[in-house]
Amino acid sequence: MAKVLVVTSGKGGVGKTTTTAALGAALAQAGENVVVVDFDVGLRNLDLVMGAERRVVYDMINVIQGDAKLAQALIRDKRIDTLSLLPASQTRDKDALTEAGVASIIEQLREKFDWIICDSPAGIEKGAMMAMRYADIAIVVTNPEVSSVRDSDRIIGMLDSKTAKAERDERIEKHLLLTRYDAGRAARGEMLKTDDVLEILSIPLLGIVPESVDVLNASNLGSPVTLNSPTSPAAKAYFDAARRLRGEKFEVAIPIQRKSLMGRLFGRRAVA
Amino acid sequence: MTFGGMNLGSMNLLTLFRRQRTAPVARERLQVLLAHERMAAGNSELLNVLREEILAVIAKHITVDRDKVNVKFDRSASSSTLEIDVEMPAIMPMGQPQTAGAAAA
Numbered sequence: 001m002a003k004v005l006v007v008t009s010g011k012g013g014v015g016k017t018t019t020t021a022a023l024g025a026a027l028a029q030a031g032e033n034v035v036v037v038d039f040d041v042g043l044r045n046l047d048l049v050m051g052a053e054r055r056v057v058y059d060m061i062n063v064i065q066g067d068a069k070l071a072q073a074l075i076r077d078k079r080i081d082t083l084s085l086l087p088a089s090q091t092r093d094k095d096a097l098t099e100a101g102v103a104s105i106i107e108q109l110r111e112k113f114d115w116i117i118c119d120s121p122a123g124i125e126k127g128a129m130m131a132m133r134y135a136d137i138a139i140v141v142t143n144p145e146v147s148s149v150r151d152s153d154r155i156i157g158m159l160d161s162k163t164a165k166a167e168r169d170e171r172i173e174k175h176l177l178l179t180r181y182d183a184g185r186a187a188r189g190e191m192l193k194t195d196d197v198l199e200i201l202s203i204p205l206l207g208i209v210p211e212s213v214d215v216l217n218a219s220n221l222g223s224p225v226t227l228n229s230p231t232s233p234a235a236k237a238y239f240d241a242a243r244r245l246r247g248e249k250f251e252v253a254i255p256i257q258r259k260s261l262m263g264r265l266f267g268r269r270a271v272a
Numbered sequence: 273m274t275f276g277g278m279n280l281g282s283m284n285l286l287t288l289f290r291r292q293r294t295a296p297v298a299r300e301r302l303q304v305l306l307a308h309e310r311m312a313a314g315n316s317e318l319l320n321v322l323r324e325e326i327l328a329v330i331a332k333h334i335t336v337d338r339d340k341v342n343v344k345f346d347r348s349a350s351s352s353t354l355e356i357d358v359e360m361p362a363i364m365p366m367g368q369p370q371t372a373g374a375a376a377a
Contacts (some may be wrong), residue, residue, distance in 0.1 A: 104375060146298050146301065192295050193295065
């Protein structure tokens with residue numbers, strides 16, 4: 001049975017699109033049929049991060065308004081053939097995302113794919129609401145930083161009250177993905193620790209993605225980090241998160257600091 | 273001279289190690305803030321309903337100013353309190369002459 005996932009956060013710039021691409025690719029690399037869906041109407045970027053920006057012909061709004069069939073709008077990844085992308089419209093208004101239209105698209109996607117991963121726009125407006133509306137599982141992407149944690153708390157409240165599942169009195173499964181984590185700064189007491197964030201938000205941890213240049217390099221090249229540098233720590237965190245989503249149970253490893261003492265001293269000087 | 277140099281060096285080291293840890297402050301600020309925000313988000317409906325129903329009951333017996341009824345809900349880890357604050361008018365109900373002191377009691 002197909003699962004609908006929403007990757008959400010409230011705050012912008014925490015890594016929703018990167019996570020959607022990396023998790024989507026990781027699940028597809030494990031042989032699952034995956035579609036990643038961009039809900040950021042007017043500011044689409046999932047196509048760019050996935051390296052499919054020049055292949056977009058039709059988008060989700062075209063499908064909702066009957067100008068294109070769903071199969072025409074879906075873009076199959078050139079590297080992994082079990083991975084597809086449904087792009088958002090770059091020119092239309094987000095009011096074109098109607099509830100009935102989104103419901104119909106999700107229903108059709110449920111028949112074709114094992115995983116439907118919805119990349120939410122930032123904020124708590126219509127686009128974000130539509131992205132979470134029909135989700136079975138939510139991945140709350142959070143940075144260990146005050147404004148991100150506060151916004152995540154708000155989004156968790158909305159997942160529990162504004163989704164179709166919540167309205168049917170069912171529980172939506174929620175997972176925390178901590179991104180841009182810097183083990184050195186957490187150890188020095190400069191950054192919220194994993195336990196702090198978990199205690200405040202009290203939802204289970206899906207993984208910790210370290211701050212890394214590999215993530216930036218991957219998006220520069222238009223390739224999910226799990227494809228571009230599969231052995232990097234960030235990719236490993238995403239592969240592990242994908243395994244947990246598929247039902248495997250194992251501990252989340254908390255990244256430890258690997259810098260030398262000299263590196264730490266120079267690093268601190270550079271920051272100060 | 274050498275002494276001065278050493279002193280300067282140790283001060284640098286001290287400030288390096290004494291740098292304030294800001295994460296615990298962040299954690300505490302978040303806990304306080306979110307306790308308030310969760311309350312506001314989760315109970316806004318309930319509080320309005322309570323306020324209206326309490327007003328209706330009181331209005332049967334006493335004339336009160338709608339703006340003088342305050343309903344507050346506080347939740348902490350160990351307990352929750354519901355605080356209802358009704359400011360009474362100085363004049364007394366049902367034509368019975370009473371003092372303001374009795375009304376406040």
